[in-house]
């Protein structure tokens with residue numbers, strides 16, 4: 001089977017049962033939801049769409065990662081009111097809905113005054129999860145979903161693709177193989193994996209100590225439990241939104257749970273003062289943190305920065321994405337207050353430098369920190385939390401690696417899947433069949449905010465338009481849009 | 495909102511035609527009319543106001559676009575969309591009062607800021623403004639899915 005193109009005969013010879021379906025979305029997370037929702041709203045029947053996923057509910061992986069990184073249901077996310085993953089129109093936003101549900105005008109006032117008189121409104125995680133379940137049910141998700149693991153996506157000699165899938169049974173066991181023979185494929189597999197900083201990974205590999213060195217995206221509740229029981233020293237790496245959350249949790253536990261945690265925050269670079277090369281491209285940075293409301297400036301999703309990025313190629317594009325994004329966190333007053341207080345009281349300490357050694361010592365870890373001045377500090381810690389939010393490369397995901405090895409896919413300057421402006425995976429066309437991708441695996445392409453609710457909607461809309469041009473479905477026009485919105489608003493199943 | 499310059503101009507023109515025009519048709523007979531002007535004259539004045547908002551507005555959009563460059567987000571916050579009604583309203587009134595060639599009201603000859611009653615102009619201008627502002631801050635997307643991604647443009651290029 002190590003050939004780039006398979007024929008119907010090849011599949012038959014391997015005795016793999018074939019199921020025909022016009023369109024497959026691989027992943028079944030938020031990206032697949034955005035895609036399938038858009039196609040259903042465009043009028044494509046559920047019978048023509050197949051979702052292959054290990055998840056029962058589209059928000060499941062998201063919830064898992066959010067919970068681990070200390071965003072429980074009642075906490076607020078980073079994206080704004082109109083990033084409504086359950087509603088392709090973006091209106092009414094989460095703020096208006098929360099105001100109505102709670103009979104409280106505050107969220108509505110906030111979204112009106114943001115970000116000038118108030119901070120940006122951001123929705124509670126729980127509200128987003130519930131809205132996802134409602135929409136998935138409305139569009140018949142269950143009917144389209146086939147649970148299991150996707151092994152491979154290959155081009156079919158006669159055009160289109162084979163998606164090889166191992167279904168999972170009721171008990172979660174996976175068995176056998178099925179080939180979904182389809183015309184078009186959408187790949188939205190989320191993060192290929194989480195990655196640790198190399199020095200921490202080296203320590204883990206050597207000492208097999210997964211309790212004391214943890215990744216913020218992986219389960220690590222024991223750290224907080226331990227810190228509530230006895231005074232602990234915890235080292236944090238990273239200065240993005242994930243680090244902000246972890247710090248909030250640790251300091252909340254001090255404030256509310258009487259924990260006596262000492263936090264050492266290790267910075268690799270330490271911005272302190274505005275970042276950006278010109279007066280018209282400048283964001284605030286203070287005490288090691290670069291601040292902006294979202295991962296990118298807002299206009300990267302739909303304004304002048306989106307247009308600008310679309311016109312760039314290669315390294316230039318990659319650089320603009322880095323300049324707009326990079327490591328940054330949201331400027332929230334409560335977070336700033338906690339850190340300033342921690343600084344003043346001494347329980348939150350910042351250090352700049354790199355870890356030059358990590359060793360187990362007694363019940364903890366001994367670290368040596370090499371500071372830029374050349375000075376070396378040693379530090380006894382109980383835990384190290386990697387909150388850098390690093391993602392694994394696409395070659396660590398078997399479907400993606402296979403696409404690069406056999407499917408004709410190429411890598412962009414950021415090492416992810418090279419996609420066109422309409423998210424077509426370059427080099428993978430098969431007859432009139434088309435393969436598209438969305439989510440973080442496409443970062444480095446013509447759109448910056450690919451790994452966000454709004455970005456997933458953008459990708460879905462572009463893909464749906466592109467499919468329509470290729471004869472699959474039709475573009476959503478104003479009348480269809482409005483009538484479908486009405487159905488959405490009334491929660492009428494489609 | 496995250497408008498581009500061309501998106502701003504398109505949105506303004508389309509909104510004036512689609513919302514501003516019918517609303518003006520509806521509301522003009524009910525506006526305060528202290529000078530007992532004829533309905534024809536009222537309509538001529540109010541449509542001229544709309545025309546001024548549309549044409550001079552292109553200039554305003556260029557100014558807003560320039561200001562937007564100093565914002566990291568390159569966005570135009572909801573509240574700005576309301577606040578700018580003040581300078582735009584004042585300029586529109588001044589231009590309107592200076593008189594258009596088709597203006598049939600008696601000319602005092604020199605510049606006379608009192609000739610169009612403020613009590614007629616302000617309710618018309620403000621209601622048009624608020625309707626367009628409210629619509630573009632949400633319900634617009636019900637009809638035009640791509641509008642928010644295209645920086646406010648309606649043309650069919652992505």
Ligand SMILES: Cc1cc2nc3c(=O)[nH]c(=O)nc-3n(C[C@H](O)[C@H](O)[C@H](O)COP(=O)(O)OP(=O)(O)OC[C@H]3O[C@@H](n4cnc5c(N)ncnc54)[C@H](O)[C@@H]3O)c2cc1C
Pocket residue numbers: 026027028029030031032052053054055058059060061062065066069077078079083148149150151188189190191399438439440451452453454456
């Ligand atoms: C902690 C956290 C907070 C975030 N907060 C926000 C926010 O506030 N606002 C925002 O807009 N965005 C946010 N994001 C970013 C983004 O919106 C989410 O990551 C979103 O879930 C991405 O959707 P996705 O479809 O790309 O991936 P996922 O939702 O992860 O879905 C991909 C799915 O594919 C499955 N899969 C992978 N390989 C296979 C295979 N071979 N076979 C079958 N199934 C497979 C995976 O198990 C996974 O369930 C956040 C991300 C994280 C991690």
